[in-house]
Amino acid sequence: MTYALPVNTADRPITIIGGGTLGRRIALMLSLQGAEVRVYDTSLAVARAAVEYIATHRHRAVEELGGSPAVRLAAKDNLVEALRDSWLVVEAVPEKLGLKQAIFADLDQLAAPDAVLASNSSSFSSAEFVGGLSSPERVLNMHFYMPPEVRSVELMSSGHTDPGILELLMGELPKYALKPHLVRKQSTGFIFNRIWAAIKRESLLVVAEGVAEPQDVDALFAEVFKAETTPFRFMDEVGLDVVLDIENHYCEVAGIENKSAAMLQAYIAKGWLGVKSGRGFYNDYS
Template sequence: MTYTLPANIADRPITIVGGGTLGRRIALMLSLQGAEVRVFDTSLAVARSAVEYVATQRHRAVNELGGSQAVRLAAQDNLTTALRDAWLVVEAVPEKLGLKQALFADLDHLAAPDAVLASNSSSFAASEFIGGVSHPERVLNMHFYMPPAVRSVELMSSGHTDPRIIDLLMAELPKYALTPHVVRKESTGFIFNRIWAAIKRESLLVVAEGVAEPKDVDALFADVFKSEITPFRFMDEVGLDVVLDIENHYCEVAGVENKSAPMLQEYIDNGWLGVKSGRGFYNDYS
């Protein structure tokens, strides 16, 4: 069967699968045009919390970025209901390959035949989790950073993605105040994250080896690069559990040992996950 691009997208919902830190921020951006946005999570409480976040933050985002004041949000813990007639589905679940493989097989079966199935994964290429997908031509990576503050989005083909989907998203995403960039060749970490991974890895190592404290690394980084974003503050925002998953995957692909894993695991075992738990490398989050 030949894949047909989604039609009447202005009148159809968008579904975000995963209501965590990034899922809710993606939902916020994709709500700017007033389309119905559904947030699915296996925990209805998490989905409702994500919808509440969008509802409370949306007015400011519309004022700053433009868009419709109308808002239609729904929290779902039933995947079939959440996917019904959606033209775009964005996966934002934890960086676990088996989880993504199972989920995309379900999405392929349950979503509308013309729905675009996008993964927000920053460390797994879509080619790694389309084994159970009957129509891989509609699957791709659509990687967000930390919107609405960072609005760049990377689009990367699975190697089977219909090129018209890339063209469609390049045209549609700017309507949501997003700036899309095409990753020209499959790459673990895509564009920016390959560069960031090197900075992050060395930052973790100089602390794990006792060369510096996180605050020293951040202070130097801020001074030299005149940047408000610094390595350890940023890792605290992402979540140290997520950082560990990503680092483990990068090291596995490269065939090297993750030497910072014991330090990260100690933080995680203590419940110090970063901003979301109130403490990470820093303990001044209220």
């Protein structure tokens, strides 16, 4: 069966798979046009917390970025209900390859035949999810950073993606106050994260080797580059558990040892995951 691009995108639902830190922020942005946005999580409590987050913060996003004051949100722990008639599905679950492969196998069977299936993965190419799928041409990477503060989105083909999907999303995403960038060739880490990976890895090693403290690295980075965002503050925002998963994958792809793994594992073992747990490399999060 030939894949056909979705129609009536303005009226059809959007589904986010995963109600965590990034999933709920993605859902917030994709709610700006007033279409129904469903947040699916295996934990209904997490999905409901995500919807509550969106409802609480959405008015400010609408004031600053524009959009419809109307909002239709739904928390789901039933995947069939969450996917019904959605034109866009965005996966935002932990960076575990097996988990993502299982989710895309389910999406391939349960989503509407024309639904676009996007992965927010920051380290895995969607090419790694399409094996055995009946419609690999509707799968791609759609990588967000930390909206609404950072609204850039990178779009990357799986190598099988229908070019019409990329064209569709390049046109649709600005309607949600998002700034799409096309990754023109498959690249581990896409555009920004490929560059950021080198900065992050060396920053971690400088601290793991005892050369400096996180505060020293951040202070120098801020001064030299006149930057508001600094390496260790940024890693705390992302979550140190996520940072470890990403670093493990990058190092595996590159065929090198993750020399900062032990330090990250020690923080994680103490429950110091970053902003979401109240403490990470810094302990001043309330």
